[in-house]
Amino acid sequence: MACRAAQPPSLSRWAGWRTSSAFIGRDVTGIRQTRSMTMDASGASISAVRAARLAAQGLDDGFDSPASAVERLVCLQAQDLAAAKWVLGARVAGTTEATIDTAIDERELLRSWPMRGTLHFVAPEMLRPILSLTAARLMQRAAKTHRDEGIDDEVHAVARRVAVHELEGGRAATRDELQAAWTAAGIDTTGQRGYHLIWRLANEGLLCCGPVETRARQRFVLLDEWSPRRSDEPEDADEILGRLFAAYARGHGPVTVRDFAWWTGLTLTLARVAQAAAGDAVIPFDAERFVAADAPSAPTAGAPVEPTGRHVLASFDEYFLGYGDRTAFCSDVDALRVVPGKNGLFLPILVADGEVVGTWRRAPxxxxxxSIEVKRFRGRPAVSGFRPAFTRWAAFWSTELGEITTG
Incomplete structure (x- = not known):
């Protein structure tokens, strides 16, 4: 796997903190479905939660650029690069795949492994701070696998030296090229060993994904050369936690502390510290959830607001994946249809008025x-209502939309 940008977004909106002082094993889907679909246990109307989240995620009015979308969302899962491009495309009107590729190549957004052990797009100024919170726990959890793969300290040290030698001076390399260099240095990269070495070096902040090579791949680069450390990057753990909780609430809210623990892969204890450290940068939405004080739209829990719109979203989209509890927008039965194998592979989804109402797939x-094949959940909204959204999706990929059928 090759890894597959304009001044980075400013941190000024996160200034003025009131602070107090890596990956947890969990169900791979993160699904915790327990509540009523009209009014939940916190007393919030489901409609208000949906409307606020659509606004926070930029699915109502959208963003003006991929960089501004990532600045708001902070992190969005991106192990499938092509799908992640559409996660951004769905939120930035008039974009094409080339728009996202340009943003990547111009370093307006980064792609690495900042949380949950998987690839994400991340705001450039937050990659190192997030890794400072998550990497040690992730490394600890991966230690046995690395031992079993024969990746000891000596192998790691050689791999690190070779990677620096191959990449320094602004060069970039594919996974195959890195593995060839490691093999020449006497390191066994068969099986998943090459991947584990890349993952470890990325979690240490040495590597990240760099220039786009193909629709689904990027080349690897040295992080400090590709995106030099900024003087305003926070270093204090409590400050980072507070900023991250506020940023999560801004781009995903309303959210709970448990949602934040799921999203980051941090412990619930650290998630509580993060919420406290956010101070008055977040405000209550209801008895359990928070929104950012400067949220784009923060109706109260009981406000008479109705979510609207038809959205064609990618697999692994943050609207579905960004929460530990998905009750507000997807029933337990339908959630299993989105992740049919319970194996962490999420299908692309259809969202109507803030609710997940089906899945879809593209034909060759x-x-x-x-052409598109849609699977609606229990006779939900007619497929014709999604044609404008599919037309926009087709334009993003520079293809012509064909027939939309129901499977």
Missing amino acids: ERRGTT
């Missing part, structure tokens, strides 16, 4: 035309 392109 034929003669420049791409």
